[in-house]
Amino acid sequence: MFKKLILIAAVLLFAAAVVFVPFGNDEIKLKRSSDNMRVRYVDAANVPRRTIQASYRYMTEYEVFLKYNSLIFCGTIKRIRNLELDFDGDLDYHSLILIEVDEVIRGDIQRGDVLAVEYGRLIGEDTQGLPMRTRMNGISTIVNTDPSWYYQRGRASLCYIDIAEYTFIHVNLGTYLDTPEGVFFYPFMYDGLTDPQTLDDVKEYIIKIIS
Secondary structure: OHHHHHHHHHHHHHHHHHHOOHHHEEOOOOOOOOOOOEEEEEOOHHHHOOOOOOOOOOOHHHHHHHHHHHEEEEEEEEEEEEEEEEEEEEEEEEEEEEEEEEEEEOOOOOOOOOEEEEOOOOOOOOOOOOOOOOHHHHEEEEEOOOOOOOEOOEEEEEEHHHOEEEEEOOOOOOOOOEOEEEEEEOOOHHOOOOOOOOHHHHHHHHHHHOO
């Protein structure tokens, strides 16, 4: 009886260790993606340097903030992980960002929530992406991933909801970062936002649009 209890306790401890480690070194278990699709966490040092040729559709202020019922919040980046997407041998790299919600501007989320958000680039890979870093504060515009959203290459396909519950509404637009050099954002789409000094300036601008 005593040995049986020890065995049960050991099994429970192992199960708890598995459950409470959100970022492991193994592959991510995919439920809806194709059988020949693989996604795994990788270290930045093991990712080959690439020249980014992808283009992303321009979105207006209306689309970013109003059309898609996006979630908008102030938050702190807690962790950044690199993802290797293996489309049956054809590799691509995205990132998974853990962000703690500090203040809700709009959406069914709460302060203290930690959200896992997919980002369609590898952080730090090129000069066109967002310069996100851990412990950095910012304002994010995200949407819930939908089971119908797929990314296909060749005969392999990734269902986005397999890797994250949320994704940024755009790879560049709708995100503002508090950096040592000031507020970082891509200004070419923001007609009403000129030279914001703080994230509070950005928040005031967004509230005017969505009110």
